[in-house]
Amino acid sequence: VKAPWILLASLIAVLGLLAGVVFGLDDRTVLVPPPEAVVESFVRKLEMGRYELATDHLSEAAKQQIDAATLQRLTEALEQETGPIQDVSGEPGTMNHDQAQASATLELPDQRTAHLRFSLKREHGLWRIHGLGDLAAGAAS
Amino acid sequence: MRLTAIALRALFAFLFLLLILRVSGKRTIGQSTPIDFLAALILGDLIDDPLWGEVSAAQFVVAVGVLMMAHLLTAIGSTVSPLVGRVVHGVPVELVRDGNLRRDGMRRERVNEQELTALLREKAIEDEREVRTATLESSGKLGVLQRNWAREAQKQDLERVREARQ
Numbered sequence: 001v002k003a004p005w006i007l008l009a010s011l012i013a014v015l016g017l018l019a020g021v022v023f024g025l026d027d028r029t030v031l032v033p034p035p036e037a038v039v040e041s042f043v044r045k046l047e048m049g050r051y052e053l054a055t056d057h058l059s060e061a062a063k064q065q066i067d068a069a070t071l072q073r074l075t076e077a078l079e080q081e082t083g084p085i086q087d088v089s090g091e092p093g094t095m096n097h098d099q100a101q102a103s104a105t106l107e108l109p110d111q112r113t114a115h116l117r118f119s120l121k122r123e124h125g126l127w128r129i130h131g132l133g134d135l136a137a138g139a140a141s
Numbered sequence: 142m143r144l145t146a147i148a149l150r151a152l153f154a155f156l157f158l159l160l161i162l163r164v165s166g167k168r169t170i171g172q173s174t175p176i177d178f179l180a181a182l183i184l185g186d187l188i189d190d191p192l193w194g195e196v197s198a199a200q201f202v203v204a205v206g207v208l209m210m211a212h213l214l215t216a217i218g219s220t221v222s223p224l225v226g227r228v229v230h231g232v233p234v235e236l237v238r239d240g241n242l243r244r245d246g247m248r249r250e251r252v253n254e255q256e257l258t259a260l261l262r263e264k265a266i267e268d269e270r271e272v273r274t275a276t277l278e279s280s281g282k283l284g285v286l287q288r289n290w291a292r293e294a295q296k297q298d299l300e301r302v303r304e305a306r307q
Binding site: 003004006007008010011014015018019022029030031032033034037041092125126 | 143146149150153157160161164165166193194195196197198199202203206209210213214217
C-alpha cells in the first residue's frame with residue numbers, strides 16, 4: 001500500500017514549499033491571512049461573543065495583558081456606545097515589515113458606521129493583534 | 142482585499158486540491174460511498190476559508206491533508222477488513238426480489254412504493270414484476286437486475302432462435 005506514503009510525502013512537500021514562500025520570500029498577505037482579514041475575524045468573534053476564540057488572534061505579549069473577560073468588557077462597553085454591531089469588514093492600513101495597522105468598519109443600526117483601528121505584529125509568519133487601539137480607548141470613530 | 146492576492150490563493154488552492162485528488166485516487170470524485178461523499182462535502186466547505194484569506198495556506202493544507210489521510214486509511218481499512226467495510230459503507234439492502242417487493246428492506250431504508258417505482262422508472266422499468274433483484278447500494282443508487290424474460294433481446298437471443306428453428 002503506497003498511497004498513504006505518497007499522500008504524506010506530498011503534504012510535507014507542500015508545507016515545506018509554503019514555509020519557503022512565507023519565511024524565505026517574506027510573503028505577508030497571500031498565503032497567510034492579511035492584517036485586515038485578521039482584524040475582521042477578530043471583531044466578528046467579539047461581536048458573536050466568542051471572546052475565548054478571539055484571544056487566538058492576539059500576539060503573545062498581548063495575551064499576557066488581555067484575557068477573554070477583558071475583551072468581553074471592552075466589547076460590551078463599545079456596543080453600549082455604538083449600538084449592536086450588524087456587520088464587520090476589514091480595511092487594509094499601513095504595513096512596515098513585521099508591523100502593520102488595519103481597521104474594522106462596523107455597520108451599525110440606522111445605517112451608521114464606525115471604525116476601529118488595531119496594530120498588528122507578525123509572529124511565526126502570521127499576523128497577530130498587538131494593540132487594541134480604538135477598542136481599548138473606547139473610541140470608535 | 143487585493144485582487145492579485147485572491148487570484149494567487151485561488152490558484153494555489155486549485156493546484157493543491159488537484160494534487161491531493163490525483164494522489165488519493167479517483168474515488169473521492171466519484172462519491173460512490175458514504176466516506177467519499179463525506180470527504181467531498183468537507184473538502185467543498187474547506188476551500189472557502191483560504192480563498193478569502195481567513196486561514197493561512199498552511200492551516201488549509203493540514204486540514205485537507207488530515208481529512209484525505211483519514212479518508213484514505215478508512216478506504217484501505219474497508220478493503221482489508223470486511224467488518225470495517227460493513228461499518229463504513231453499510232450493507233446493500235434488497236428492495237425487490239423475483240418481482241415481489243421486500244417490505245422489510247423498504248422499511249429499513251425508508252423507501253415507499255412510489256419512490257421505488259420512480260427509481261425503477263429511471264432504469265426504464267415500468268413494472269416490479271420485471272425485476273429479479275433491485276438493491277439499494279451503499280452509494281444510495283439502485284442496482285437492478287431484470288428477469289430473463291423482461292430483458293431486452295440481445296444478438297445472442299436471435300442466434301438462439303435461429304438455432305431452435307433449424
